[in-house]
Amino acid sequence: MRKPFVAGNWKLNTDSHLSVALAKAVAAGSADLAGDRVSVAVIPPFVYLQAVAKAVSSSAVAVGAQDVYFEPKGAFTGEISPAMLKDVGCTYVLCGHSERRHVIRESDELVGKKVTAAIHGGLLPILCVGELLEERDGGKMEQVVERHLWTGLAGLDVEKMSAVTIAYEPVWAIGTGRTATPQQAQEVHQFIRGLLAKMYGKDLAAEIRILYGGSVKPDNAKELMAQADVDGLLVGGASLKADDFVKIIHASV
Numbered sequence: 001m002r003k004p005f006v007a008g009n010w011k012l013n014t015d016s017h018l019s020v021a022l023a024k025a026v027a028a029g030s031a032d033l034a035g036d037r038v039s040v041a042v043i044p045p046f047v048y049l050q051a052v053a054k055a056v057s058s059s060a061v062a063v064g065a066q067d068v069y070f071e072p073k074g075a076f077t078g079e080i081s082p083a084m085l086k087d088v089g090c091t092y093v094l095c096g097h098s099e100r101r102h103v104i105r106e107s108d109e110l111v112g113k114k115v116t117a118a119i120h121g122g123l124l125p126i127l128c129v130g131e132l133l134e135e136r137d138g139g140k141m142e143q144v145v146e147r148h149l150w151t152g153l154a155g156l157d158v159e160k161m162s163a164v165t166i167a168y169e170p171v172w173a174i175g176t177g178r179t180a181t182p183q184q185a186q187e188v189h190q191f192i193r194g195l196l197a198k199m200y201g202k203d204l205a206a207e208i209r210i211l212y213g214g215s216v217k218p219d220n221a222k223e224l225m226a227q228a229d230v231d232g233l234l235v236g237g238a239s240l241k242a243d244d245f246v247k248i249i250h251a252s253v
């Protein structure tokens with residue numbers, strides 16, 4: 001059985017005080033479930049990773065980074081390597097979040113290199129995939145999701161693939177208050193699992209967790225999680241309020 005996984009992507013928010021307070025509140029509020037019944041991760045900005053990792057160190061809450069570079073070291077001003085993220089206590093890393101694809105203009109190939117480098121560096125990547133509104137309206141949703149998967153997972157064998165989590169985040173649902181309906185989410189998640197089965201075989205596809213992201217709130221979490229192929233939630237805005245995030249964690253089991 002796939003254990004539910006709830007991750008909070010703080011994006012470009014919080015400060016040194018707030019990040020630690022939020023992390024501690026999440027650890028305290030999820031102590032009854034985190035670890036055994038649900039995997040929980042918080043994903044703060046780079047500069048607060050170390051402090052947040054320390055704040056949750058005696059809990060089952062894991063820490064993730066919002067991005068990573070694919071080179072291990074050298075003249076790459078402003079970039080952060082997988083080893084650096086491990087060094088400050090990261091377990092997970094987001095790769096190809098839609099804001100990086102569409103605002104920062106990361107290419108599919110770059111995202112794929114990051115996924116591979118993250119695994120080589122001992123991190124667990126969360127590969128984000130998902131279509132823009134015009135792509136959905138133009139009937140291209142499946143094509144885009146398939147391209148994100150093929151390029152994001154390029155070169156990964158079955159063993160490496162078992163380290164990966166997929167997050168389906170329709171771009172039109174992120175930060176817009178317009179959540180995909182549970183049925184829309186299930187339809188795409190099922191499609192993704194089918195593709196993973198073709199790429200890696202049915203057994204592995206049945207083990208890979210596929211998270212939904214996009215305007216997840218305490219009041220829609222349960223219905224989304226009730227879908228057969230929705231294994232967890234990647235939460236943006238609602239993860240900045242400890243109470244809301246804790247409610248979402250409780251709704252996920």
Ligand code: PGA
Binds near residue numbers: 173175214235
């Ligand atoms: P949101 O963001 O929950 O604020 O829509 C989700 C995400 O971008 O991961």
